Amino acid sequence: MPKIARVTLCHGPYESNGVVAHRRFRLQGILAALTARGHQCVLEDTREWNTVELVVNGEVVFSCNTKQLEFGGDGKLDPVCQEAVTAVENAN
Secondary structure, eight states: OOOOOEEEEEEOOEEETTEEEOOOGGGHHHHHHHHHTTOEEEEEEOSOTTEEEEEETTEEEEEEEGGGSOSSSOSSSOHHHHHHHHHHHHHO
């Protein structure tokens, strides 16, 4: 059983339909996948466009482009979400 981690999910704005803003729709899957494994997630807005970073114990353990994540969902079928969960669990 992996240790429970406190994961800071840093995410920047991205463009959708010509509007740039911080949106959380693409983060739902990664949040669901991490919380299903018992990890505590904290969302933090950043200024870095199109970027998602997972920080555990002050170290960036995973990063990706926001648009690589599937829109909505539970993260079970999204391979990027599975990579993120693996990176968090290997960080402990």
